[in-house]
Amino acid sequence: MSNDEVVAVLGHELGHWALWHTLINLVITELNILLMLSVFAYFYRWELLYxxxxxLMSIHSRRCEFAADEYATKLGYGDRLISSLTKLGK
Structure with a gap:
């Protein structure tokens, strides 16, 4: 990857930080754990809950990724982000 592509990926990751994704995901994960622990005795064999x-976690994760992509694009790294993510996906 070129330096510009690396900077584009860093812009994407900074988007996660600037948009509070790390803290939000930490809170959601903790709430999910509390939910699972609190209902475990009743629902532990109920696959539908899991x-x-x-x-829901996958939907939230995708939204965070798209928001971070948009953040990097607004910083001017859209084309280089596409290029770098294409290379990383191979």
């Missing part, structure tokens, strides 16, 4: 929470 599937629903997995889907």
């Amino acid at each position: 599937e629903v929470t997995d889907v």
